[in-house]
Amino acid sequence: MPDYGSGAVGGPVWDDGVNFRRQIDTGFNEESKDSSSHDSKDAHAEEETCAICMDSFTDKKKLKCGHEFCRECIRMSVESLGSICPVCKEVFGILEGNQPNGTMNVTTSRMSLPGYPDCGTIEITYDIPSGIQTKKHPNPGKPFLGANRQAYLPNNREGKEVLSLLDRAFKQKLIFTVGKSTTTGAENVVTWNDIYHKTNKYGGPESYGYPDPHYLKIVKDELKAKGIE
Template structure:
């Protein structure tokens, strides 16, 4: 298709809003340089303050994780691929409760849940631990919904930030060795707006 030039100048492009898929009205540009209708992006930011195109966060994103605790211990046990350092053992505990208005079925009960995860106590593992703590405090690591593993509804489930719940067995068993895990989980955290800089 040929572009017709008028006086040697390209015709003005009409920008389309990626949210409403119509011509941008009251243009609002974000720091990531993506532009939207101001009404569209303002409405979207009430639910998730992130660019819908590149997922760059603006402000803090808080999830709907139920009340619980995150504790960390150190173990002498070594993880495959990280034999040079100790192991960080993360314990998540959630008492039974009732879903709030931010959950899929307000007023419906969910049962008690506990999960154990493992990180190498190396410099990068310690960094991931700090990021996981920040994500936990922002209620982003767990949610209430349908378990992919059991198929049960109204249970506490992981919320797209993968953890190593086994010491060994490799990625297929959610364990080590998995040389790319620490960088992958940092990217998952970044997509939730959790970085060392924020």
């Protein structure tokens, strides 16, 4: 806050209360006006700048979240990151990942999982064969090592709901990617891609198993963040 002592605003303070008040009011209002004008210009400049190229818009495109970009900038972003707003991360289209081709097979068993008695188990088997990396992968043209993975869900209403969502995620190539394994450190291998799976029937969350009363909600939230709900 400005110092309204002697000489702070428009010169020395007068004894006349009216003149003193007028000097304060005049100085403060001019300062506020300049500041307001400056802020307005800054806000306007920010509105007219693409958050990707940090330059003036060229053929502006507005996403459903409200953020705006140059049409070519957002096209390149989609090519690299998928249909996600670079600012707020909201999905604005059908998100497709870089998962290599493979299969997702589903069977059921009568054995129940800990925490889900009397409903049996859904068993998912993912099979991603080894192959050659494409331009969407870290090292295009180089081979990658495939993977065979199992995952488990309770065979109840919510488990079947999650299975349906996972099936959509698999078809959109979001379950796996090619990169570095966090467990072995190996490069150019098929790895999980940020969608939580229960790969063990037992052992609790620490072993990626059951019981875990929060798991189904967690995985649904993760899928929702990718536009699958």
